[in-house]
Amino acid sequence: MPALPWWGKGFLLVLIVMSLRYYWRLHISRVAPNAVQEVRFYQVDNALVRTASAGFFARLDDSSFLHPWVCVLNWRTLNGKLYSLIVMSDSVPPDVLRQLRVRVKFSPADMPKK
Incomplete structure (x- = not known):
């Protein structure tokens, strides 16, 4: 991903972290509604x-x-x-x-x- 600017990489990182948090709450800790x-x-x-x-x-x-x-x-x-x-x-x-x-x-x- 060297072609992406730093803010593009940061945005992708934020999306990955949000997805990880959602699926952790859904399948691991089972606290999602x-x-x-x-x-x-x-x-x-x-x-x-x-x-x-x-x-x-x-x-x-x-x-x-x-x-x-x-x-x-x-x-x-x-x-x-x-x-x-x-x-x-x-x-x-x-x-x-x-x-x-x-x-x-x-x-x-x-x-x-x-």
């Missing part, structure tokens, strides 16, 4: 998702990501809004993480449509 704080499964693909501002029912979205070290669970509400929950492998007991992976892997969203 729309950060997922709790999920309770009620049916195979239906769960009660609680944020700092509200609680609502949501379905597990197809865009959820599973890896041995991290699970990214995407929850879609009835009105189409998407909420994400990042679960690290060392943040929950191994048997709970295994059950969660099985539930996500075999959720009805992945099943063939009839």
Whole structure:
């Protein structure tokens, strides 16, 4: 980025710091108003998702990501809004993480449509 003037580099740095702060509050410290704080499964693909501002029912979205070290669970509400929950492998007991992976892997969203 040598072609940018010093004020352009400073502006980009400010944008990066603001983005870092937003995503830190959303996914790490979970204090943002729309950060997922709790999920309770009620049916195979239906769960009660609680944020700092509200609680609502949501379905597990197809865009959820599973890896041995991290699970990214995407929850879609009835009105189409998407909420994400990042679960690290060392943040929950191994048997709970295994059950969660099985539930996500075999959720009805992945099943063939009839």
